[in-house]
Structure formats: C-alpha cells, structure tokens
Amino acid sequence: QTVVTQEPSFSVSPGGTVTLTCGLSSGSVSISYYPSWYQQTPGQAPRTLIYSTNSRSYGVPDRFSGSILGNKAALTITGAQADDESDYYCLLYMGSGISVFGGGTKLTVL
Amino acid sequence: QVQLVQSGSELKKPGASVKVSCKASGYTFTSYSMNWVRQAPGQGLEWVGWINTDTGNPTYARGFTGRFVFSLDTSVSTAYLQISSLKAEDTAVYYCARGRAWGSDYWGQGTLVTVSS
Secondary structure (H helix, E strand, O other): OOOEEEOOEEEEOOOOOEEEEEEEOOOOOOHHHOOEEEEEOOOOOOEEEEEOOOEEOOOOOOOEEEEEEOOEEEEEEOOOOHHHOOEEEEEEEEEOOEEEEOOOEEEEEO | OOEEEEOOOEEEOOOOOEEEEEEEEOOOHHHOOEEEEEEOOOOOEEEEEEEOOOOOOEEEOOOOOOOEEEEEEHHHOEEEEEEOOOOHHHOEEEEEEEEEOOEEEEEOOOEEEEEOO
C-alpha cells in the first residue's frame, strides 16, 4: 500500500519562509492527486488551507500557497507568524474514490 | 454561512454501537459530498471515507469497511456515521467535513467517542 509522506517536523524563524512537502512512498505526486492541505492546532478542528493543489480556501491569507515541486506537493508559508505554529497535514486522492492523509508535519516558529 | 454542527461526546462500552450526526446549514446539502475523518488521541488525521449526498453512495477507506456505516437524512441536511461493535481502539475524535475537489473545505467541530468498560 502506498504511503503518503511528510516531514515529521520543521522549524522556521518569524518572518521567514518554509516549504512543507507531501510525497509518495512509491511514485510522484501530480495535480491528478488533487493535493489538499490542512492546519490544525491542539484541541481544534482542522482548517482547510489549500485544495486542488493551489486553490486557497475561504479566508486563507495569500501567505499560504500550494504547488507541485518536483515529484511532491508543496505548501509554502511566507512571512511566518507565531500563530502558524501548528500541525500541517496533506491529503492525496488515490483514485477510485479513495484518499489518504500524510502523517503530518509539526511546524515550530522560533 | 456554511456550518457543520456535530453531535456531542459519547461514552460507550466495548461491543456497543454509536451514531454521530453532522448537521449542515448555509448551503444546498446535496450539492457537496461529506467526508469523515478520524483522529485518535495524540495521533494524526485518518481518512475514513465519504458519502455522495446526492445518491447516498458511500465509499470507505481500507480498514473502515464492515463496522463503519455512513447514512443521510437529506430532509434535515444531516449526515451520520454509525460504528458498531465498538472497540477500545475506536476511541477518537470523529470529524465530518464538506467535500471539495477530493479534499474538504468546511469542517465540523468534532465528536469525541470514548470506548471504555
């Protein structure tokens, strides 16, 4: 079974730029996987940031952007702020109506 | 405004069943699919599956077939997740989320299901 891979942790300085990635244990991610990205802080429901590779969800600032970089989906955060410190999850559509989450990346802003 | 409001926390014994509801408002219920996501304590998000709110056709992730059942009551714009033969490892927060381009856009607040004797 194909696994969706994410960096377990990442850190960024306030005001800096960070790119989180979402890959496959076997194969390359393309727009056909409709990658989406979610932000979650402890005790809260997830919040959708990006769907369909690069479409920002409602109310999401343009500091957050999605793309395909090489063989992975990517979430780039520019001008990182303290409240960006969260867990970030990607979701990939595998076909036949099935989707799979990555294991999540814990982002630290320090 | 779009809202998904889920039912409250549940405490169940092993072997029992539970039914979680997700009431939608602010949009045409049958125009968007509904996804279900599980999050065990201290763990990541796990995609459970989705239901086509227009046809009622469900799709379940591997590992969620048999005991997990999605259903709808379109007259009250509500989706349901029923879990039977509950096990301790089903203890988790269950989220509903409106479908958008094979992902989700709006999320419910989550329902904690605790399975304990």
